[in-house]
Every structure is written in structure tokens, then in C-alpha cells.
Amino acid sequence: MSTKLTVKSAAGDYPVSVGFNIVDEALKTYFDNSSAPACFLFVDENVWKHHQPKLKQIFDEIGLPYRSFIIPEGEKSKSIKQWQVAVNFLLKNGVRRNTPLVAVGGGITGDLSGFAASSALRGIPLIHVPTTVLAMVDSSIGGKTGINHETGKNLIGAFYQPEMVVADTQFLQTLPRKEWINGLSEILKYGAISNSDIFEMSELFFEEDLRQVDQQELIKLIELCMGVKVDIVQKDEFEGGVRAFLNFGHTFAHALEKAADFDQISHGEAVFLGMLAAIDLSNRVGFSIDDRSIRTFRPLYNFGVSSDSLNRDRLIEYMKSDKKMVNEHIRFILLKGWQHPVLRTVKDETQIADSWLAALKEL
């Protein structure tokens, strides 16, 4: 089973597909129809560890000369230094304007490889093969690429659209459970801002061994989420308006990640708590939302950080240093109702502090 969507962008349209065991066919068809002289394979180190024989077989069968570049796991790979190493690798190995870069991995591999592809020779063709749930439903679509700077996350980068996105759920067979749950947070975000069916469909995450989930149901869920992302980025490719709705829960989450030094809490865990905080704040500013649809999934999360180590004033300061400030006040994506996100500036900091208190009670 495989399904395909098309993303329309200023740089051209590109297909996004999801299915089980589809990557061989998709890559072979792409290269059969291209005049590429060679290609580059940029792979996450854990993906390489588990899937090296299969990837080698695919590229051997494609028959073009290729070079592989392994990306160490972790956020530290989204650095200026690692970007430099990546671009050096391309330039020293004869990259041409028509040499595609195939990025196989999670959001870290995709963001770094995408930025390297956008900057080498002012842009070479890019193909995303996302291998985490998060990358399948979110980071591989929409053209945001980039790396971190010492002053903050994702501060250096470019909008650079891929030629194709191929999400093969077979890769998820080796994904650690914690990473599945990280991806779940972004899935629930789509449920909150766009489509309530997603909540019920996400119950498959309660399966004890996630490698056993029904592939058809999983693919249907991923496709639905991809559809939400495609729809939003098509309406607002360069984030001037509705694309900001994708940040639901993220203003709280980014502060939490920073307060926890980016290692005691994962992005997905922070987004889950951030969504609960954003719902709480939505209620404080006068909307009326029952958080049950998201709270149901609380037992799936194990937070490794304690609330004693987090100071609410400091969390609010971190929010202020985020990119979304207007005249010293913090802007949030709140819910006017389920599937009705709104952008709101909240001036009353006691409301924000109280929402933090509500979220931190979960820890």
C-alpha cells in the first residue's frame, strides 16, 4: 500500500509518498528518469547501522557512482562545523549542479543535509527519505532546512524544497520507542489544529510493541498528517501567516527545552507538555477547551525532568528571547476551539505563569 500527495511550491511541485517497502522503487524510478552523473547519500549513523545492506543494494542497483556520508546522531550535528564538513565532502568529491543528495534519516539529517544541498553550488537536487515518525509527518515536508547557532536553534538556514519525499515505514521497524512517542506529539498537534480524526487514529500508539502496529492504519495516519502539513505550507510557503499554526505548543516547548539544557527533555516530550500549557492558556484568555483529546495520551510519556529544576520566571524569560515577540509581549498559538487555532499576544504574564504551573504539575 502506498499513497502519493503533491506539494505545490514556488520552486516547483514535488511528490510526497508514504508506504511500506517503497523506497527502492521510488529511488530507482527517480534515477531512471534523471540525467544525474552520480549521487550523494547522506545517512544518519543509526539508520546506517541498521539499514546499510539494503541502502547499499539500492544504490548498487541504481548503478551510478555514489559516495556516502554518515551523520552522527544528535542535535550537535546541526552545527556550523558539521555543515562545513558536509559541504567540504560534497565539493571535494566532485559535486555538480545536477548531482542529487539523498538524505536518509530523521529531522536532524534532513535539516543539515537540506541546508548543505541548498548551499553547495547554490543548490543541488535534494531527496528526503525520512526515517522517523517526526520526519515523515513534519520536517521532510515544506522546505525548511537549517542548523543551530550558539544563540539559538534553527537560526541559520534556508527555505529549500526537495525534488521528492519518500516515507518508507519499513525504516520504523528499528526506531526506538521513545522516538515513536516524540513523533506522536507532532501528530497530536495536527489533530488539535486541523483534524479530530487524528486523535482516534493515534490510539495505535498504545500498542506495546510499536513494530507490530497495523501498517495500513499507520500509513493512513501518516498520510493524513502529511496532508495537513502539505495544505498549510502550500497556503503559506514562507511563514507569513497560517504556517505559524504549526507552532501550536511550541512556544512553551522551546522554553522548556532550553531550561532543560536540550538534553533532559526531548522535543516531542516538550511539545506534548507545551500543548497542555497552550490549552490551559486558551482557557485563561476566555476560550473553552477540554484537554481530554490530548491528555488521553499522557501515559505514553516518561518525562526525565523534574519540576523542581524548572523556574517559571526563567521559563518566561526564555519565551521572551524566542523569535515570536511583539512589543515585549509573547505571542502564542492558542485554540479558540478544537481545530480552530488563533495567533494571540498575551500581555498578562500571571496567566502565562499559571499555565506553566498547570503544565509542570505533569512532571
Ligand SMILES: NC(=O)c1ccc[n+]([C@@H]2O[C@H](COP(=O)([O-])OP(=O)(O)OC[C@H]3O[C@@H](n4cnc5c(N)ncnc54)[C@H](O)[C@@H]3O)[C@@H](O)[C@H]2O)c1
Ligand atoms: N525542517 C522542519 O520543518 C522541522 C520540523 C520539525 C522538526 N525539525 C527538526 O527535526 C529535528 C528532530 O528530528 P527527529 O525527531 O527526527 O530526530 P533525529 O533526527 O535526531 O532522530 C531521532 C533518533 O532516532 C535515530 N533514528 C532515526 N531513524 C531511525 C531508524 N529508522 N531506526 C533507528 N534509529 C533511527 C537517530 O539516530 C536519532 O538518534 C530537530 O532538530 C528539529 O529542529 C525540523
